[in-house]
Amino acid sequence: xxxxxxxxxxxxxxxxxxxxxxxxxxxxxxxxxxxxxxxxxxxxxxxxxxxxxxxxxxxxxxxxxxxxxxxxxxxxxxxxxxxxxxxxxxxxxxxxxxxxxxxxxxxxxxxxxxxxxxxxxxxxxxxxxxxxxxxxxxxxxxxxxxxxxxxxxxxxxxxxxxxxxxxxxxxxxxxxxxxxxxxxxxxxxxxxxxxxxxxxxxxxxxxxxxxxxxxxxxxxxxxxxxxxxxxxxxxxxxxxxxxxxxxxxxxxxxxxxxxxxxxxxxxxxxxxxxxxxxxxxxxxxxxxxxxxxxxxxxxxxxxxxxxxxxxxxxxxxxxxxxxxxxxxxxxxxxxxxxxxxxxxxxxxxxxxxxxxxx
Numbered sequence: 001x002x003x004x005x006x007x008x009x010x011x012x013x014x015x016x017x018x019x020x021x022x023x024x025x026x027x028x029x030x031x032x033x034x035x036x037x038x039x040x041x042x043x044x045x046x047x048x049x050x051x052x053x054x055x056x057x058x059x060x061x062x063x064x065x066x067x068x069x070x071x072x073x074x075x076x077x078x079x080x081x082x083x084x085x086x087x088x089x090x091x092x093x094x095x096x097x098x099x100x101x102x103x104x105x106x107x108x109x110x111x112x113x114x115x116x117x118x119x120x121x122x123x124x125x126x127x128x129x130x131x132x133x134x135x136x137x138x139x140x141x142x143x144x145x146x147x148x149x150x151x152x153x154x155x156x157x158x159x160x161x162x163x164x165x166x167x168x169x170x171x172x173x174x175x176x177x178x179x180x181x182x183x184x185x186x187x188x189x190x191x192x193x194x195x196x197x198x199x200x201x202x203x204x205x206x207x208x209x210x211x212x213x214x215x216x217x218x219x220x221x222x223x224x225x226x227x228x229x230x231x232x233x234x235x236x237x238x239x240x241x242x243x244x245x246x247x248x249x250x251x252x253x254x255x256x257x258x259x260x261x262x263x264x265x266x267x268x269x270x271x272x273x274x275x276x277x278x279x280x281x282x283x284x285x286x287x288x289x290x291x292x293x294x295x296x297x298x299x300x301x302x303x304x305x306x307x308x309x310x311x312x313x314x315x316x317x318x319x320x321x322x323x324x325x326x327x328x329x330x331x332x333x334x335x336x337x338x339x340x341x342x343x344x345x346x347x348x349x350x351x352x353x354x355x356x357x358x
Contacts, residue, residue: 014229015205017236018179022221024239025172025181028247029145029164030155035189037182037223038200042144044225045165045182046075046113049142051195056083059108063101063139067091069119072144076113084110094121098129109139116148116157116164122258124152131160140188146170149181150242153251162188168231173238178228184220192223200224 003010018038026033039045056079064076066088080086087104089096095118105112112134114125127143134141140162148154150171158164164183168174184192194201194216201222202208203215216222242250 009229011229014232018227018229018232021179021232021235021239022181024236024243025149026183028154028239028242029149029183030158031183032186034219034221035183035186037184037220037225038227039165039180039182039223039225040178040227041071041167041180042146042165043071043075044196045163045180046072046142046144048182048196048223048225049111049140049163049192050075050079052192053079053082053084053110056085057108059085060110061085061087061106061108062111062113063087063089063104063109064113065089065091065096065115067120068096068113068115069144069146071146072113072115072142076111091118091121091123093123094118095123095125096130098126098133101130102133105133105137105139107137109134109137111140111142113142113144115144115146116154117145117152119147122147124148127157128160131157134162150247151250151254153247155247158183161185168235168238172235173241174231174234176228176231176234178231179235182220182223184223189220189223194222196225197222198224198226200226 022036022038023033026036037045039048060083062076062079062084064073064086067090077086085108089100089104092100096114101112101114112130114127114130116127117124125143127141131141141160142163143157143161143165145154145164145166147170149166150173154164161183162185165180166172167177167180169177197216199205199209201216201224203217208215217224
């Protein structure tokens with residue numbers, strides 16, 4: 001970054017970082033680098049695959065999760081306009097269970113989309129079972145691995161899925177965002193059109209900026225899309241760190257923490273109500289929402305009374321501030337002593353000052 005600030009952006013170096021990140025991600029999930037495309041996000045990857053579906057024949061359908069995260073939900077829902085029936089599987093135990101998916105799949109199913117691990121619940125899907133169901137119907141399986149890649153071992157599942165995509169700002173550690181990955185099974189690649197092909201899709205990207213000649217890459221890089229060069233630099237460092245620690249060591253640590261959390265939650269008396277009221281950062285009492293009735297005459301009275309009380313406090317504050325002299329006398333210009341914070345509460349200003357000092 002220091003070099004870029006002094007000498008300007010070195011996009012050739014950034015492209016080298018992107019290629020190195022492709023290799024590191026492929027090794028992380030147990031795939032070959034030639035089967036991985038670089039994309040901006042999971043939604044872009046799902047959109048690329050969804051765009052392959054032309055007008056549906058009668059009976060053709062897709063199967064997705066009813067409470068699936070939007071990046072793996074919205075793109076498939078658009079295909080309703082092309083005549084596909086989009087069947088939504090209700091979640092059970094926080095995610096899509098194989099038995100429930102099997103009940104929604106038939107000979108007309110063309111795609112099953114699922115998350116390896118659900119964002120909201122932590123439910124882990126049985127990818128091998130889902131892959132078996134999808135292939136038995138002649139359908140593809142698309143997996144959103146945003147909450148799995150970098151946290152759990154996916155190498156045993158990669159051979160069973162057709163598409164697996166993830167972003168870089170979860171367990172791949174790069175909070176800057178702007179880059180993701182799409183694994184495409186090699187047998188499927190020739191059946192896809194790289195509809196978003198840009199200069200990175202060329203067999204020799206730095207030699208094919210302009211037409212009329214077009215020679216696309218024979219690998220999955222022909223599905224590459226525009227990425228953030230800053231994210232590429234960050235991904236190279238973050239994926240290098242994951243590679244140095246070892247994916248198996250990380251997965252074992254995550255499993256140990258999950259086991260500890262489950263054990264502690266069973267033995268402790270922690271409740272959701274207690275957790276909500278014991279937070280160290282609370283809203284001031286003056287701006288907390290009043291607990292008035294939701295409907296009826298009493299509710300109207302409570303709202304009017306609250307509004308009247310608030311307006312009185314505002315007017316009183318205005319009168320007090322209007323009587324203050326400005327500018328203040330010089331003796332009042334000395335720095336005020338910092339107020340002591342009540343125990344158990346967070347002083348955001350002191351935290352910010354300490355961060356600046358470090």
